[in-house]
Amino acid sequence: MSKKRKNDAAGNVIRIGDKVISLEGYLTKKPKTEDSRASEPGSDTADAARQQPESSKTDLTPDGTKKSSPSEFVPSRPPAGDPQYFEARKALPLWTRQDEIRRILRQKDVLVLVGETGSGKSTQVPQFLYQEKWCQRRRVRIKPSEGEKAQEVSVGGMIAITQPRRVAATTLAHRVSREAGTPLTGQKGGGDGNGADSKGLVGYSVRFDHRVPAGTKIKYLTEGMLLQELLRDPYLRQYSAIIVDEIHERSVDVDLLSGFLKQIISGDKAGRGGIPLKVVIMSATANVEGIRQFFSTAGPGGSKSNRPQSSVEYLQIEGRQFPVDIIHTPKPVPDIQEALLKTIFKLHTEEALSDKYGRKDILAFLTGQEEIESAQKLIEEYASTLAPGLPKVKVFPLFGQLSMEAQHEAFQPIKGGHTRKIVLATNIAETSVTVPGVRYVIDCGKAKLKQFRSRLGMESLLAKPISKSSAIQRAGRAGREGPGKCYRLYTQETYDSLYDRDLPEILRTDILSAILTMKARGVQDVFSFPLMDPPQPESVEKALLHLHILGALDDNGAITETGRRMVQFPVSPPYARVLLAAAEPKYDCLLEVIDIISCITAGEDIFHQLRTEEAREEVEEYRKELFRREGDLLTYLTTMQLYAAENTDRVKWCKDRKINLRNMKQALNIRKQLRGLCVRQGMMEQQPPDPQPFSPTSPEQASSILKCFLTGFSIKTAILAPDNSYVTSHGKHVIAIHPASVLHGQKKEAIMFLEHVYTQKSYAKKVSVIQAVWIAEALEG
DNA sequence: GAGCACTGC
Numbered sequence: 060m061s062k063k064r065k066n067d068a069a070g071n072v073i074r075i076g077d078k079v080i081s082l083e084g085y086l087t088k089k090p091k092t093e094d095s096r097a098s099e100p101g102s103d104t105a106d107a108a109r110q111q112p113e114s115s116k117t118d119l120t121p122d123g124t125k126k127s128s129p130s131e132f133v134p135s136r137p138p139a140g141d142p143q144y145f146e147a148r149k150a151l152p153l154w155t156r157q158d159e160i161r162r163i164l165r166q167k168d169v170l171v172l173v174g175e176t177g178s179g180k181s182t183q184v185p186q187f188l189y190q191e192k193w194c195q196r197r198r199v200r201i202k203p204s205e206g207e208k209a210q211e212v213s214v215g216g217m218i219a220i221t222q223p224r225r226v227a228a229t230t231l232a233h234r235v236s237r238e239a240g241t242p243l244t245g246q247k248g249g250g251d252g253n254g255a256d257s258k259g260l261v262g263y264s265v266r267f268d269h270r271v272p273a274g275t276k277i278k279y280l281t282e283g284m285l286l287q288e289l290l291r292d293p294y295l296r297q298y299s300a301i302i303v304d305e306i307h308e309r310s311v312d313v314d315l316l317s318g319f320l321k322q323i324i325s326g327d328k329a330g331r332g333g334i335p336l337k338v339v340i341m342s343a344t345a346n347v348e349g350i351r352q353f354f355s356t357a358g359p360g361g362s363k364s365n366r367p368q369s370s371v372e373y374l375q376i377e378g379r380q381f382p383v384d385i386i387h388t389p390k391p392v393p394d395i396q397e398a399l400l401k402t403i404f405k406l407h408t409e410e411a412l413s414d415k416y417g418r419k420d421i422l423a424f425l426t427g428q429e430e431i432e433s434a435q436k437l438i439e440e441y442a443s444t445l446a447p448g449l450p451k452v453k454v455f456p457l458f459g460q461l462s463m464e465a466q467h468e469a470f471q472p473i474k475g476g477h478t479r480k481i482v483l484a485t486n487i488a489e490t491s492v493t494v495p496g497v498r499y500v501i502d503c504g505k506a507k508l509k510q511f512r513s514r515l516g517m518e519s520l521l522a523k524p525i526s527k528s529s530a531i532q533r534a535g536r537a538g539r540e541g542p543g544k545c546y547r548l549y550t551q552e553t554y555d556s557l558y559d560r561d562l563p564e565i566l567r568t569d570i571l572s573a574i575l576t577m578k579a580r581g582v583q584d585v586f587s588f589p590l591m592d593p594p595q596p597e598s599v600e601k602a603l604l605h606l607h608i609l610g611a612l613d614d615n616g617a618i619t620e621t622g623r624r625m626v627q628f629p630v631s632p633p634y635a636r637v638l639l640a641a642a643e644p645k646y647d648c649l650l651e652v653i654d655i656i657s658c659i660t661a662g663e664d665i666f667h668q669l670r671t672e673e674a675r676e677e678v679e680e681y682r683k684e685l686f687r688r689e690g691d692l693l694t695y696l697t698t699m700q701l702y703a704a705e706n707t708d709r710v711k712w713c714k715d716r717k718i719n720l721r722n723m724k725q726a727l728n729i730r731k732q733l734r735g736l737c738v739r740q741g742m743m744e745q746q747p748p749d750p751q752p753f754s755p756t757s758p759e760q761a762s763s764i765l766k767c768f769l770t771g772f773s774i775k776t777a778i779l780a781p782d783n784s785y786v787t788s789h790g791k792h793v794i795a796i797h798p799a800s801v802l803h804g805q806k807k808e809a810i811m812f813l814e815h816v817y818t819q820k821s822y823a824k825k826v827s828v829i830q831a832v833w834i835a836e837a838l839e840g
Numbered sequence: 841g842a843g844c845a846c847t848g849c
Contacts, residue, residue: 224846266848283848291849312847428843459845486844507844520844564846572848629848660848668843729848736849798841819842 140186141240148238151179153376157187163372164188164300164337168324169354171340171347174376177539180341181227181304182235185218188337189260189276194218194299199332214334215299217275221282221316223308224491225265232263232270232279244272266629267728282312289319289580290626294330300337306350307342307528308490309563309591311573318589319580321354344528345375346560353591381416381538383500387551395430395503398548399423400437402501403452403481404445406546410499412450412479416541418472418496420480422488424533426507426522431456431483432670438481450477457484457494460663463721469494489532493539500537502530504549510567513598515790516774517815518569524553528560563592570594571632574602575611578618579626609636609771627736629729630660633771633813638733642742646767648760649743650734651696654703655764657730658695659813659825662722665698668799669717681716686801689761690810690827692768694801696756699726704753765827769811769837776811776834777823785810785823788834797822809834 140148148154153174163170174180188194196216203209222228236243241260259272263279271278280288282303288295295301301320306313323336340350355371392398403421413419425431435454442452455469470492473480482494486506505522506529512519525533530547537543547554565573574585582588585599606612609632611622625635634656641652658665666682669675685701687693702723705712713720734746756764769776777785777794783806785794794815796803800823802810809831812823 264849269849281847287849308846310846426844458843460843489845491845509844522844627849663843732849739849797843799843803841822842 140238144238148179148183151183152378153179153183156374156376157183160184160187160374161191163374164191164339165193167370167372168335169338169340169371171342171351171354171371171373172376173342173345173347173374175343175378175380178376178378180376181220181222181231182238184302184339184341185220185277186235186239188300188339189218193335193337194276196299197332197334199334201332202329212296212332214294214296214331217298218277218300218302219285219295219298220277220279220302220304221285221313222279223282223305223310223313225268225281227305228263228265228279228281229268232261232277235277235279236261242272243270267732282310282316286312286316286319286576289316293581294323295336296331298336299334300339302339302341304341305343306340307344307347307560309561309565311565311568311570314563314565314590314592315573315576317350317353317591318577321589324354344532344560346528347373349591353589380535381540381542383534383538383542384544385534385547386544387547387554388549391550391553392548395425395548396434396437399425399434399501399503400441402546402548403438404441406499406544407452407479407481408445408449412477414541416498418480419498419541420473420482420494420496421499421501422482422484422494422497422536423501423503424488424506425483425485425503426505427485428456428458428460430503431458431485434483450479452479452481455480455482457482457488457492459485459487460667460719462719466492472496488536489529494536496540497536498541498543500533500543500545502533502545502547502549504530504547504553508567511569512817513569513595513601515792516601517792517817517821519817521818524557526558526561527554530554530557565590566592566594569631570598570602571605574599575606575618575622575626575632578606578612579623583617605774606632608774609633611636624740627740628733630656630733634660636771637768638737639742640767640770641764642737646763646770648764648767649737650747651756651760651764652767653730653733653737654699655692655695655768657726657733658699658722661726661729662719664799665695665719665722665726666799667717667719674717678715678717685716687756687761688828689758689765690802691800691825692765692813692827693756693761696764699730700751700753703727703730704750706750765811765829766833766837768813768827769829769833772811772813773834773837775813775815776809776829778809778831779806787815792821794821794823796826797824800824800826802826802828 160170160172172180172184194215196213198211199214200209200211220231222231233243236259239260241258243259243261258274260275261277261279262271262275263269264271264284265281266284285301288297303313303316303320306317320336320338323331324338328335338354340354342350351371351373388398403423406421410419423434425434435456438452438454453473457466457469469482469484480496482488482497484494488494504525506525507520508523509518509520534545537545577585577588585603586596603612603616606622607616609625611619611625611632613619621639624639625632628635628638630638637652638649638656640646641649669678685694685698687697698718702709702712710720713723731746734743737743738745774789777787780786785796786792787794794812796805796810807828809829810823811827811829813825814823816822816824
């Protein structure tokens with residue numbers, strides 16, 4: 060006990076056996092007191108809203124309190140900020156470093172800042188910087204490029220801060236606007252300053268939601284959104300600084316963004332009239348050496364000139380974190396479920412339900428839905444045999460495909476006092492959401508990982524060992540509210556053998572979109588584009604070839620007009636190709652194709668998978684009118700058409716058919732966006748009115764639609780072999796129709812599938828019936 | 841007979 064207390068004071072450590080390991084720069088976090096808690100900025104507020112994304116968009120503020128009316132936001136002294144939040148801001152570890160941060164950025168263009176997620180860096184750093192002199196907007200003359208006149212433009216004035224997720228961007232913007240005491244208003248689609256608006260300091264921009272008040276200096280946006288802006292504004296002239304937050308998550312978008320930023324800062328700045336762009340890279344984990352080096356070496360083309368290298372400063376913000384005891388198993392466990400059960404009930408029977416820090420609930424990280432559901436069953440069975448005097452347990456599953464309400468339950472304080480909460484979660488709890496009350500973490504050491512096999516042209520989704528970084532992140536979830544414990548269901552040796560960090564997404568995903576993104580933003584030689592972790596040249600070649608087949612690149616590898624139109628759509632290149640084809644008179648099925656693509660890109664699947672025979676029988680009658688014998692695409696189309704035509708109660712409509720309401724709403728949003736883009740590109744006259752009465756698609760139309768999809772997916776086809784198995788036309792792999800497909804178990808002459816995933820075996824998903832002759836026709840173009 | 845997590849004018 061005394062040992063523990065000693066470490067409480069030191070903080071920022073993890074104990075593994077007898078060893079004490081400093082967590083500096085990993086998952087450290089300021090201990091909360093009763094006072095500081097309610098108004099602590101940083102990811103906690105973001106986390107709070109991630110748990111209820113719907114409310115963050117409506118009338119709830121990030122911390123769940125009612126939003127004040129706009130009149131309360133009228134700034135008295137905007138630069139000074141709201142005194143209500145001042146004390147809490149001053150208590151942040153970052154606060155005392157603000158002069159240092161300002162000084163560094165006056166001298167250098169790049170700062171790499173390591174600080175734990177709770178340090179407040181996401182909220183404070185932009186507020187430290189926006190009044191700096193270098194942050195002012197300036198009029199400059201741009202040197203004319205060939206055939207152009209010299210022009211005067213504005214450069215700078217805003218700070219962009221990027222986030223991997225939409226909720227984080229919107230929540231942080233709300234938080235900072237309240238701290239600053241300025242309103243976060245502005246029309247959707249960008250603040251056009253409609254007179255009555257007072258000037259705001261803070262704005263945000265994410266897909267489907269933009270609030271940029273007149274006078275915005277600090278703008279939160281998703282990484283994808285900034286990439287989008289780069290398309291129109293290659294020198295990011297709107298901005299004086301770009302803050303890249305959560306870079307350790309290493310999404311494809313942030314890797315591309317880093318490449319473009321590196322090009323801008325190591326270029327000659329002519330495009331910005333000589334005004335430098337400041338870049339702040341922020342990471343929650345300390346293994347940023349590669350990132351530092353990436354930004355400190357001159358980019359391609361930079362080395363041949365005598366230009367000085369851009370200088371990079373490094374700063375680590377000390378953090379405080381409750382200590383977390385790490386307990387490894389002495390021997391490898393043969394059965395994860397059994398080990399999990401034992402650990403949970405040992406904890407449950409030996410440890411108190413709460414202490415002075417609060418609840419002491421359990422969070423277990425498992426690999427997927429199946430594992431979670433069977434574990435839940437086991438735990439509930441075992442719990443029913445517990446002695447009557449013992450506290451009860453209540454199990455909450457937590458994974459992405461769960462309905463919003465079911466997810467929400469895992470975040471609520473438990474009803475009935477004498478009960479311990481046990482949350483069984485996938486990786487979703489590692490980054491996307493925070494479960495409150497957790498003091499015990501159980502880590503199975505694995506996670507399911509999607510990996511693209513460039514050579515085979517297919518993906519796999521398999522459980523793989525996590526990285527050390529990930530294991531530390533998981534353990535840290537136990538120390539957010541008080542001293543915690545993490546039980547790893549694997550040995551110390553296993554931990555030592557793990558990779559330090561996860562493979563960045565760009566090395567395990569299809570880079571088709573990434574390559575087209577580069578091409579559209581003026582990168583001619585994609586092989587020499589600066590990337591922190593360049594993919595294998597063969598993968599790049601494959602992607603170039605594929606883009607050429609899709610008509611996005613010409614024989615020289617330059618982007619075509621078709622390619623330029625494709626990047627306008629927020630969908631992957633094959634889907635974009637299908638959209639373009641759908642507008643051609645030959646196919647003439649644009650509205651239908653938009654409906655289908657909206658359903659597909661809205662989320663995992665709009666149809667809830669049904670576990671039991673009873674559940675299936677229950678929805679059978681309802682779903683019968685949706686299902687089409689042509690396959691999944693026509694089924695999606697019918698579903699969207701009927702959903703859009705449903706005018707009385709869409710919630711009930713979805714419930715009856717066991718359709719994911721959240722994904723369906725998202726699909727409708729995407730449909731509207733895609734229709735708007737098609738109107739703008741002149742592919743259709745105007746958006747048709749909604750709702751439209753439903754009329755079933757004729758077989759002829761259905762054929763047109765499927766042929767249209769073949770323009771993007773001709774290589775994803777398979778023919779029925781004499782032995783009744785499907786064999787892909789490219790690669791000659793045996794493939795089975797996924798059980799979630801309406802065509803599962805059926806034998807047809809030929810099929811087209813939009814996805815090819817290896818799990819238990821090689822599966823075709825999103826499958827349609829086609830004629831073998833269509834394949835040859837599609838390949839002829 | 842089976843479903844890690846994000847994102848995009």
